Amino acid sequence: MKKSYFPADGVWLKGNLHSHTTVSDGAFAPEMLARLYASAGYSFLSMTDHNLLVPHEDLQEKRLLMLAGVEHDLEYSRDQCTHVVGIAPAGKSATDYPCKRYFPKDLTDQQLIDMMRGDGQFVTLAHPVWSRMEVKQILELKNFHAIEVFNNGTEHLCHGGNAEIYWELLLRHGRRVFATASDDVHVEGDLFGGWIWVKAAERTPQAIMDAVHSGAFYASSGPVIHDFGLDGGEVVLSCSECREIHFVTYPPRGESFFAKSGETLAEAAHTLAGRESFARAVCVDHEGRSAWTNPIFFDRRAPVE
Incomplete structure (x- = not known):
């Protein structure tokens, strides 16, 4: 869900x-x-x-x-x-x-x-x-x-x-x-x-x-993020047309997606390992400008500051 x-x-x-x-x-x-x-x-x-x-x-x-x-x-x-x-x-x-x-x-x-x-x-x-x-x-x-x-x-x-x-x-x-x-x-x-x-x-x-x-x-310094969240065991992102979407997680490494030449990316998903303390996403448009989600926190070590 x-x-x-x-x-x-x-x-x-x-x-x-x-x-x-x-x-x-x-x-x-x-x-x-x-x-x-x-x-x-x-x-x-x-x-x-x-x-x-x-x-x-x-x-x-x-x-x-x-x-x-x-x-x-x-x-x-x-x-x-x-x-x-x-x-x-x-x-x-x-x-x-x-x-x-x-x-x-x-x-x-x-x-x-x-x-x-x-x-x-x-x-x-x-x-x-x-x-x-x-x-x-x-x-x-x-x-x-x-x-x-x-x-x-x-x-x-x-x-x-x-x-x-x-x-x-x-x-x-x-x-x-x-x-x-x-x-x-x-x-x-x-x-x-x-x-x-x-x-x-x-x-x-x-x-x-x-x-x-x-x-x-x-x-953001450019891209628009339409949605970010979880779908079952995946972290998902939808955004304006970009050349890169990166899922950043820790300690397991996340995953990066790059558009093929002449194409764009507007959504991506990454399957979680289940050991992450957080998951966040970064998207980069064709002018090199980025947008950053805040993290989804899974780690109980991270109280609200």
Whole structure:
């Protein structure tokens, strides 16, 4: 019997959870950025300016829902830092802690994450490749919900946007961590290259946040995922026309499918061995852009973060 990873009922909504405006170091005023995303067909946006949570309630409209957010950063040197994005609970317009720039002498990475999580935020570890974070450092951190598997802005800066290997290592260590993709927009070239599609019960900020916290979304830089789930002993995926579909499992190895020359792939299935701790899928379109499902977890070691 087929069982979808996504809720049976609801509406698909496209959004970006990481962006910057002239409130901090972005090139676009909040009003202009909201207009750009609404015109591009996005349903929701979070303006996560550095160390400032501004709800932008005045920009809330039918076309584009605004989610209050913030990006905190700890700078260790010119080359190394930790950046963490937090999306506030729906309707919350200020943090319960002093929302300001913190320094390593003030708190550790873990204390920063815990503070944001304690405020009710959906907490994402941002662009760890660009931040020059070490594997050991990432694996020691706890209590965050997601990691940016793709960041369009840092990919444009220095090929520092793809963090799938870090996410994979977290999953292999039994961590229940989701994956997001984002623009992290600062300038025009960062626009519309990374986003998430959320399956929400309805088109409201509360429903979006409920879906994000439950993992009812996927990350993409191009392809559309129509469905992902289990069908008997198989994990199955259907998507827009792609050249590759990969099923990633652990510890048993998954399986990859490639379209023949001149053809495309829009669905695939992989037979599970029964020993997997998780199964996820990645599809790649003919322009090399990817979409990533969140994992189906079978491993009881992986409690909700």
